Amino acid sequence: xxxxxxxxxxxxxxxxxxxxxxxxxxxxxxxxxxxxxxxxxxxxxxxxxxxxxxxxxxxxxxxxxxxxxxxxxxxxxxxxxxxxxxxxxxxxxxxxxxxxxxxxxxxxxxxxxxxxxxxxxxxxxxxxxxxxxxxxxxxxxxxxxxxxxxxxxxxxxxxxxxxxxxxxxxxxxxxxxxxxxxxxxxxxxxxxxxxxxxxxxxxxxxxxxxxxxxxxxxxxxxxxxxxxxxxxxxxxxxxxxxxxxxxxxxxxxxxxxxxxxxxxxxxxxxxxxxxxxxxxxxxxxxxxxxxxxxxxxxxxxxxxxxxxxxxxxxxxxxxxxxxxxxxxxxxxxxxxxxxxxxxxxxxxxxxxxxxxxxxxxxxxxxxxxxxxxxxxxxxxxxxxxxxxxxxxxxxxxxxxxxxxxxxxxxxxxxxxxxxxxxxxxxxxxxxxxxxxxxxxxxxxxxxxxxxxxxxxxxxxxxxxxxxxxxxxxxxxxxxxxxxxxxxxxxxxxxxxxxxxxxxxxxxxxxx
Numbered sequence: 318x319x320x321x322x323x324x325x326x327x328x329x330x331x332x333x334x335x336x337x338x339x340x341x342x343x344x345x346x347x348x349x350x351x352x353x354x355x356x357x358x359x360x361x362x363x364x365x366x367x368x369x370x371x372x373x374x375x376x377x378x379x380x381x382x383x384x385x386x387x388x389x390x391x392x393x394x395x396x397x398x399x400x401x402x403x404x405x406x407x408x409x410x411x412x413x414x415x416x417x418x419x420x421x422x423x424x425x426x427x428x429x430x431x432x433x434x435x436x437x438x439x440x441x442x443x444x445x446x447x448x449x450x451x452x453x454x455x456x457x458x459x460x461x462x463x464x465x466x467x468x469x470x471x472x473x474x475x476x477x478x479x480x481x482x483x484x485x486x487x488x489x490x491x492x493x494x495x496x497x498x499x500x501x502x503x504x505x506x507x508x509x510x511x512x513x514x515x516x517x518x519x520x521x522x523x524x525x526x527x528x529x530x531x532x533x534x535x536x537x538x539x540x541x542x543x544x545x546x547x548x549x550x551x552x553x554x555x556x557x558x559x560x561x562x563x564x565x566x567x568x569x570x571x572x573x574x575x576x577x578x579x580x581x582x583x584x585x586x587x588x589x590x591x592x593x594x595x596x597x598x599x600x601x602x603x604x605x606x607x608x609x610x611x612x613x614x615x616x617x618x619x620x621x622x623x624x625x626x627x628x629x630x631x632x633x634x635x636x637x638x639x640x641x642x643x644x645x646x647x648x649x650x651x652x653x654x655x656x657x658x659x660x661x662x663x664x665x666x667x668x669x670x671x672x673x674x675x676x677x678x679x680x681x682x683x684x685x686x687x688x689x690x691x692x693x694x695x696x697x698x699x700x701x702x703x704x705x706x707x708x709x710x711x712x713x714x715x716x717x718x719x720x721x722x723x724x725x726x727x728x729x730x731x732x733x734x735x736x737x738x739x740x741x742x743x744x745x746x747x748x749x750x751x752x753x754x755x756x757x758x759x760x761x762x763x764x765x766x767x768x769x770x771x772x773x774x775x776x777x778x779x780x781x782x783x784x785x786x787x788x789x790x791x792x793x794x795x796x797x798x799x800x801x802x803x804x805x806x807x808x809x810x811x812x813x814x815x816x817x818x819x820x821x822x823x824x825x826x827x828x
Contacts (some may be wrong), residue, residue: 321775322384322391325765326376327560328369328398328478330354330418335376336390337384337760338766340775342785343707344759346384348376350622355415360422363415366404367482373482377546388549393773394538395531396557397564397761399480399563400499403457405472410490413468416478417457431459431501431518438599444514446505446681448496448599455501459518478525479557490526493556494605495563495613497528505603505612506593506610512663526792530560531607532772532779540605555772558607559613560761565589567764568609568730568757569783578711578743578751584621586714587617589612594721599678601717607768608779614721616676616714621707622650622732624669624685625651628703650737660745661801662698664689666809667706668816677713678813688812704739705802707785708746709809725752730757740792746802751792 320339327334332351338344350372355363357383381388384531406412417423426448435441449455454477462469476484477496484490497503497510502518502525504511510525529535535556543550555564570577570589577587590612596603602615620627629636629647637647638655670683687699727749730738733739734753742753756763767782776782 319387319390322386322764323769323773323775324377324380324391324394325759325762325763325769325784326373326396326479326482327760327762328373328396328482329560329761330399330420333369333372333376333463334760334762335373336762336766337380337386338763340770342756344756344763345709346388347759348379348381348383350376350379354418358423360808362421365413365417366478367418367480370485371484375504376547377548380549388547391552392775393553393555393769393771394548395765395769396479396483397560397765398477398482398496398557399679400477400561401452401454402478403454403459403461403473403475405468406474406476406477406490407475410473410484412481413471414465417460419452421457422451424451424460426465427456428453431455431504434517435514435527439779442596443601444511445503446596446603447501449501450602450675453499453501457613458520458524458773459469459602472524474524474526479559480526483535483554483557486538486542488539489536491535491556492526492528493531493558494528495531495558495607497592497605499559499561499602503605504527505605508605523797526779529556530564530609531556531768534772543700544645553773555769557765557768558761559604561585561587563603563607563764563768564761565613566779566783567759567761567766568728569754569786570613570728571606571608571611571779571783573723574751576715576719576724576727578708578715578727578729579731580621580711580729580739581622581731582621582626582705584618585709586616586718588718590614590720590721599713607713607764608771611779614718616717618669618707618714619673620669620671620674620685621710623669624707625703625733627671628700633700634720648736651700655695655704656697656738658695658697658701659801661805662702662705663694664805665694665698665702666805666812667702668809668812669703669706669710677717680817680820682820683813684820684823686812688808700745704742705746705805706740706809707733708739711743712746712806713810713822715749724749726752728752728757730754730756740790741795741798742792744792745798746806748794748799750794752788753790754789755789
């Protein structure tokens, strides 16, 4: 019997990734096509949905040419996409204005308004189990109503980025439950729109798309799209999920106890839950998972690998030159330098709040700092402290997740997982075994492949699907390193609270 093939699409912020994988989970072709991000005003972030579509079409053409598979053996396609983006459609399903993205910060006034309207944070959490964050779609809808009333009047329906691409492929308009969870208007406990909150906000329920489970059939590839891309006409397409959720599925996180740690530009920690959990104080983001009966708890720190890159760009020019001469990256050289320090970095502690913080402290006023510098401090200590500070920020989240289930192990990914030193640091600071997993670098597109496979019947459920994912590296805690980390972490844990009055005063002064 010939192999079956599955396609995963990820509509990211910087580009669209398209992959084909076989029924053994092996990726046989991959393509990433980039597009621009526009910032018409400070704090704004927008994209033209047509640029997503053009990139997806090109990516599909590329992977189908590379893979050289029989189209008849492609049995399903699904989607991942940047969450929270607002794609406003008119009565003819035409895009009204550029999409407002997840990283856009224009909606604070609207988020404050709906929180107050709901009875404060405690009241809002009763509706959705989530804060209304500035990144969420809900604040963008309210902003459109307040600031662009003519566009708001024209809006018949909104969708999120991946859902717009699915519409272009199938003609069907809807959303999945994980992306719906990131709008701020979704009742994640009961997996339905919060009609009461929508009414309280004065919005019409008609602008909210139908929400479906990720593995449900969402439509079929149209003849026009088949001719344009090379996909088989009538190919089954499944709803998929928001990238923050479905990339954890692609990393193998479908049961409690396994933590997903990503050290990318931002950092995040997540855990799948097989039951609903309340979200006290709204510390985490709680999303419906990619299968009925699954939820995902998610916490994000805003500057993780981004802090390390900032340090490289601004402080490590010499390392870049040395690396170039040796055929290495600046990061390779920086890692070698950090190894000349010791666990705890001789008491130097870095707080990575370079763009404020989200979790566990939702505070836009927080700022980065180095603490513990002395005349004896070496560059190796400072370099290592940046890596450790990022890891301490993630440990705060790991400890929160320990309240939901016993933490058993960590699956790490992102740029921070490439460094053996950083993997060891994670194992020692978290006091957990740390694994890197196959296909983790494929991100949400691989999660979309697994969702498509369950929808198409290749695997019975996601628990079966993730068995195709294999561990590539294993790193275990080193007991001799842990005492130094524990002492330094105590200092790190105090710094935010000690400096909070300074952060707020600096914000008053415009810094």
